[in-house]
Amino acid sequence: MTQSLSFDPHCSALFTDLYELTMLQAYYAEGMQATAVFELFFREMPPQRNFIMAAGLDDVLAYLEGLRFTEDELAWLQTQGGFSDAFLESLQDFRFTGEVYAVAEGTVVFPHEPLIQISAPLPEAQLVETYALNQIHLQSLAATKAARVLIAAEGRTVVDFGSRRSHGTDAALKVGRTSYLAGAAGTSNVAAGRLYGIPIFGTMAHSYVQAHPDELSAFSAFARQYPETTLLVDTYDTLLGVDNVIALARRLGDDFRVRAIRLDSGDLAELARQARHRLDGAGLHSVKIFASSGLNEYKIRDLLAAGAPIDGFGVGTDLAVSADAPEIDLSYKLVAYDGEPRMKLSSRKLSRPGRKQVFRVSQEGRMVHDLIALHDEKQAGQPLLEPVMGNGRRLPSGCAPLTQARAHAQAQLAVLPAALKALERSAPAYPVSVSDHLEKVTQEVTAHLQRRLVPGKTP
Amino acid sequence: MTQSLSFDPHCSALFTDLYELTMLQAYYAEGMQATAVFELFFREMPPQRNFIMAAGLDDVLAYLEGLRFTEDELAWLQTQGGFSDAFLESLQDFRFTGEVYAVAEGTVVFPHEPLIQISAPLPEAQLVETYALNQIHLQSLAATKAARVLIAAEGRTVVDFGSRRSHGTDAALKVGRTSYLAGAAGTSNVAAGRLYGIPIFGTMAHSYVQAHPDELSAFSAFARQYPETTLLVDTYDTLLGVDNVIALARRLGDDFRVRAIRLDSGDLAELARQARHRLDGAGLHSVKIFASSGLNEYKIRDLLAAGAPIDGFGVGTDLAVSADAPEIDLSYKLVAYDGEPRMKLSSRKLSRPGRKQVFRVSQEGRMVHDLIALHDEKQAGQPLLEPVMGNGRRLPSGCAPLTQARAHAQAQLAVLPAALKALERSAPAYPVSVSDHLEKVTQEVTAHLQRRLVPGKTP
Numbered sequence A, B: 001m002t003q004s005l006s007f008d009p010h011c012s013a014l015f016t017d018l019y020e021l022t023m024l025q026a027y028y029a030e031g032m033q034a035t036a037v038f039e040l041f042f043r044e045m046p047p048q049r050n051f052i053m054a055a056g057l058d059d060v061l062a063y064l065e066g067l068r069f070t071e072d073e074l075a076w077l078q079t080q081g082g083f084s085d086a087f088l089e090s091l092q093d094f095r096f097t098g099e100v101y102a103v104a105e106g107t108v109v110f111p112h113e114p115l116i117q118i119s120a121p122l123p124e125a126q127l128v129e130t131y132a133l134n135q136i137h138l139q140s141l142a143a144t145k146a147a148r149v150l151i152a153a154e155g156r157t158v159v160d161f162g163s164r165r166s167h168g169t170d171a172a173l174k175v176g177r178t179s180y181l182a183g184a185a186g187t188s189n190v191a192a193g194r195l196y197g198i199p200i201f202g203t204m205a206h207s208y209v210q211a212h213p214d215e216l217s218a219f220s221a222f223a224r225q226y227p228e229t230t231l232l233v234d235t236y237d238t239l240l241g242v243d244n245v246i247a248l249a250r251r252l253g254d255d256f257r258v259r260a261i262r263l264d265s266g267d268l269a270e271l272a273r274q275a276r277h278r279l280d281g282a283g284l285h286s287v288k289i290f291a292s293s294g295l296n297e298y299k300i301r302d303l304l305a306a307g308a309p310i311d312g313f314g315v316g317t318d319l320a321v322s323a324d325a326p327e328i329d330l331s332y333k334l335v336a337y338d339g340e341p342r343m344k345l346s347s348r349k350l351s352r353p354g355r356k357q358v359f360r361v362s363q364e365g366r367m368v369h370d371l372i373a374l375h376d377e378k379q380a381g382q383p384l385l386e387p388v389m390g391n392g393r394r395l396p397s398g399c400a401p402l403t404q405a406r407a408h409a410q411a412q413l414a415v416l417p418a419a420l421k422a423l424e425r426s427a428p429a430y431p432v433s434v435s436d437h438l439e440k441v442t443q444e445v446t447a448h449l450q451r452r453l454v455p456g457k458t459p
Helices: A018-030 A057-066 A073-078 A085-091 A123-126 A129-153 A168-181 A191-197 A206-211 A213-223 A238-255 A269-280 A297-305 A316-323 A402-415 A436-451 B018-030 B057-066 B073-081 B083-091 B122-127 B129-153 B168-182 B190-196 B206-211 B215-225 B238-255 B268-280 B296-306 B317-321 B404-417 B436-451
Strands: A035-042 A101-102 A116-121 A157-160 A230-232 A259-261 A288-291 A310-317 A330-337 A356-362 A364-373 A385-388 A433-436 B035-042 B100-103 B116-123 B157-160 B230-232 B260-263 B288-291 B312-315 B330-337 B356-363 B366-373 B385-390 B432-434
Touching: A018 A085, A018 A123, A018 B190, A018 B206, A018 B215, A035 A123, A035 A129, A057 A101, A057 A129, A057 A385, A073 A085, A073 B268, A085 A316, A101 A316, A116 A123, A116 A129, A123 B317, A129 A157, A129 A168, A129 A310, A129 A316, A129 A330, A129 A402, A129 B116, A129 B168, A168 A191, A168 A316, A168 A402, A168 B129, A168 B168, A191 B018, A206 A213, A206 B018, A206 B035, A213 A238, A213 B018, A230 A238, A238 A269, A238 A364, A238 B122, A259 A269, A259 B404, A269 A297, A330 B206, A364 A436, A433 A436, B018 B083, B018 B122, B035 B122, B035 B129, B057 B100, B057 B129, B057 B385, B073 B083, B116 B122, B116 B129, B122 B296, B122 B432, B129 B157, B129 B168, B129 B296, B129 B312, B129 B317, B129 B330, B129 B404, B157 B168, B168 B190, B168 B317, B168 B404, B206 B215, B206 B230, B215 B230, B215 B238, B230 B238, B238 B268, B260 B268, B268 B296, B366 B436, B432 B436
Parallel strands: A157 A310, A230 A259, A259 A288, A288 A310, A364 A433, B157 B312, B230 B260, B260 B288, B288 B312, B366 B432
Antiparallel strands: A035 A116, A035 A330, A101 A116, A101 A385, A356 A364, B035 B116, B035 B330, B100 B116, B100 B385, B356 B366
């Protein structure tokens, strides 16, 4: 039996990798408090993806505003050894005081484009790495997957059903949030509904039918309680379940107001067709068909391509864990310290130096090309990184409500080149180039670093 | 900007799918309060897996003990419409009062074997479905992945480095917990270290090196602060980084106490060999080599098969998200209500009726065969499901500390048939059979249900 959760990981300074704290103590000892700029970006597009939808900024900003070490946490750190009293004392007043630039939640982004740029005294910008990556990773992954599912559903209702298989409670809440952000109608998760003010969906499980003597008794009892409900018809035999819905309609007459049936197993396309046929044959044209059971964007596309008369989809596991691409290679890299551009040269893990801006060029209402440049360059196109926090406090631009992010996501999908909406990797990729100036600075810093790579050389 | 997290999802009754609450209100209206038995199991082994290591029980039991609706939550539910005042009032006193049988955390399990069995008045056993699945799914997934990594590492140190890419904060904490449970040395996540009392690891990132004028200055400053540290050598060029470690050793003489270097990019096998060669050539035989960078069980196996002189592994993303198998098809199904066995017949989603027990038969210190039977059968072998909670309170057997679960996991891996330790799917699968009695009851209940499948028939 472990101790119960005694802290909120969303504002605990201890939700971090240990190396952040060991580095902080070294920075403290060395007096390294100058301004550092870190950028959060990914290098490679995950499998099957043509875009990533950025999300998670709101939680990162809330974390930065609330970040502090409690007495309790500092006392515990002291018991761990390795941290000096002077350093731990300095953490009592630790606050995030920096500035943040970021792309708005719901923006589509591509490799090497910064999603967030944090400028702050080095220790502050360093400590927040783990949480910032954790949240932007999860939420961008989930928003991207949800956007793909929405594209496949071609305007039909999509509901997040994934809480039981998402990776933990935080993921369940955030998948609910980002599904809605990307355009889903809502989520089955009640806590997510409350926390984010988003619509919640749900009616009955197989256990409800099983607990009754037979299916029609269950349908009858449930419809008495919820006249406009959705009835789950596949507990025993899907088409006989549909027949029981029709039997209930006959019994209730004008009082029958059931809105939909749900199919949750078997050949959904064929069962939907036969169910529609039986419902229509009984005059129940207004009863819609909702489907669930191992769905994802590929299966939804195939169902609709096969003409399956399905009006809405509950999408669970595949959405919740982004099953075909459960990770993005998101990194958080130092790009400047004390006014000087910085980079690393590790093989295949290059990061370009300097504080950046991304300019997005559009033509005839479609985005056509992005340019990554240094932040003070004048370039054509719309700058994607906007200031969202200054002096550790959110700016009005950092307070976008979820509904605004949702509208922005829809607008982004509307201007996305059509080829990028494919569910498989489209060739060629969206064009992203680097400004001449950034290329020149990259080469200069590389040359500078390589000159210093004589072993044992210290200035 | 959304409202801040005002509740702990780990004991909030609202961390549930909406359909649990709509069913609860129907059960309330229908007076269905008899004892229900639900079992949590999976039907198919995920890709590449030969066993699943069960985990997450401790959190489920903590949740069941703490589960209640706050006034705040009930007031919010009332605003949602659809819930009667009488029903919401009844939830004020909602507590979990049932009993739980479960396999111990760290036990290896196979398809159709219950991991947890919950017996309680129907509404109580129903409501807890979402959280129970969410936690057992995440933690069993992570424990299984960690066990595979540990098998591949053949006794070398393994540390969880995955917090930045795990799906949210809860997953980061639980991956730390279950990695340790499965045998890892610890985690980089400080909060997980505090919460679960497990060792935490971490020294420096590339940004620390980048923030200094050159690598040797960085190494020198860091080793002054942490004489027995691990130095990250690949920020600019791995082998020149090793040379800088050697230069530091020459400079410090007897004061050089650095314990290890860390490689984090490039061809790890070749770089480890060359680094070892250079370190040994400089007499630094005691400096160990630690590797990270996109590792998983397959890459670790290949590195060791290639003779790479690596002493320890930091495993991040692949472990944190169980990248090659990010989901288990875990279900929570009603198997009995009011003393009667129940089942569903949905295509390809059969669940066997009745409260069960799993008997594990061993020969010569190895497990050789499991038998799934009804709970009151007398069968050879060790029963895996043990009582862990009664009347809503943990029994002593439900209070196993994490260290005990860790020892149990090690013991389980020690008796696992050697073929099941393969990293790819081994054929044949571990033999699991069903008792004659359970088979007979399955057929009887199926026949009973099929007789009732005449459309429109209600008793």
